[in-house]
Amino acid sequence: MGIAEPRTAAGRDGLAGVLAEPERTVVALDFDGTLAPIVPDPDRARALPGVAAALSALAPLVGAVVVVTGRPAAKAVEYGGLAGVPGLEHLTVLGHYGAERWEAGTGEVTAPEVHPGVAAVRAELPALLEREDAPAGTWIEDKDRALAVHTRRTPDPDAAVARLREPLAALAARHGLLVEPGRMVLELRPPGVDKGAALNGFLAGRVPGPVVYAGDDLGDLAAYAAVEKRRADGLPGLLVCSAPVTGEPPVRELADRADLVVPGPAGVVDLLTALAARIGGER
Numbered sequence: 001m002g003i004a005e006p007r008t009a010a011g012r013d014g015l016a017g018v019l020a021e022p023e024r025t026v027v028a029l030d031f032d033g034t035l036a037p038i039v040p041d042p043d044r045a046r047a048l049p050g051v052a053a054a055l056s057a058l059a060p061l062v063g064a065v066v067v068v069t070g071r072p073a074a075k076a077v078e079y080g081g082l083a084g085v086p087g088l089e090h091l092t093v094l095g096h097y098g099a100e101r102w103e104a105g106t107g108e109v110t111a112p113e114v115h116p117g118v119a120a121v122r123a124e125l126p127a128l129l130e131r132e133d134a135p136a137g138t139w140i141e142d143k144d145r146a147l148a149v150h151t152r153r154t155p156d157p158d159a160a161v162a163r164l165r166e167p168l169a170a171l172a173a174r175h176g177l178l179v180e181p182g183r184m185v186l187e188l189r190p191p192g193v194d195k196g197a198a199l200n201g202f203l204a205g206r207v208p209g210p211v212v213y214a215g216d217d218l219g220d221l222a223a224y225a226a227v228e229k230r231r232a233d234g235l236p237g238l239l240v241c242s243a244p245v246t247g248e249p250p251v252r253e254l255a256d257r258a259d260l261v262v263p264g265p266a267g268v269v270d271l272l273t274a275l276a277a278r279i280g281g282e283r
């Protein structure tokens, strides 16, 4: 299995950079929709079988592998089966869009205090959803330092998001939070972090080199922008979009900016495996 040719010149340069300097390359990956197939119940999401094997084959061949997720870091580690995997001793997981950091080396999560607005939103959210007549199936995911309102299990998920967006934004703003939109979800979370800042923070202090970033949702756009900025500064980058395989359309803004669009987590596993084979074979 080979590596598909990126459709953009920047992407082809990015891939060439990765293959030329794997030891300086950072491979950054989103979790839900990229390593884990999308499922109706977020608590049942799990990394696709094959993810740990692909990552542990690739990680020793590149500078670093990092997971950048909106999930709490510990949940991504648990649902990803990412702890104690041979080859992943230096894995980092940046959770809550970078507010949390888990290191495989210590097995510990470091994070700031929980924003006080989260408790206030937690208290007011159920009444707001009732007042707004949120459709049956609307569901709150309590992530401790953020709250996500999911609509995937409502009859018309996109209409429910459109309807709830403004009142949720107003509630979030009253308590110093913001609304992060995603695939059939509106997350009320503290400001000051995003996946772009998370990725840049991770890259700071490392020897400058190529970056591969794979994601599937709106929250990944900030990381795309960070890679695009590096490319403008002359550093190679490869942007990968993990497109749904369920009939759901891909997030347009992401698919349009990607150098490579792959079919969901299985496509991501294939890409990681092919990268490892190519880099390993060229050593």
Ligand SMILES: O=P(O)(O)OC[C@H]1O[C@H](O[C@H]2O[C@H](CO)[C@@H](O)[C@H](O)[C@H]2O)[C@H](O)[C@@H](O)[C@@H]1O
Pocket (backbone or CB within 6 Å): 030, 031, 032, 033, 037, 038, 039, 040, 041, 042, 045, 068, 069, 070, 071, 141, 143, 148, 150, 152, 182, 183, 184, 185, 187, 217, 219
């Ligand atoms: O940054 P990510 O790793 O992509 O996390 C973003 C959000 O993903 C989760 O929600 C999404 O996946 C669910 C499980 O497949 C799906 O049911 C939901 O519709 C998706 O939006 C997660 O539940 C959120 O906490 C994450 O912030």
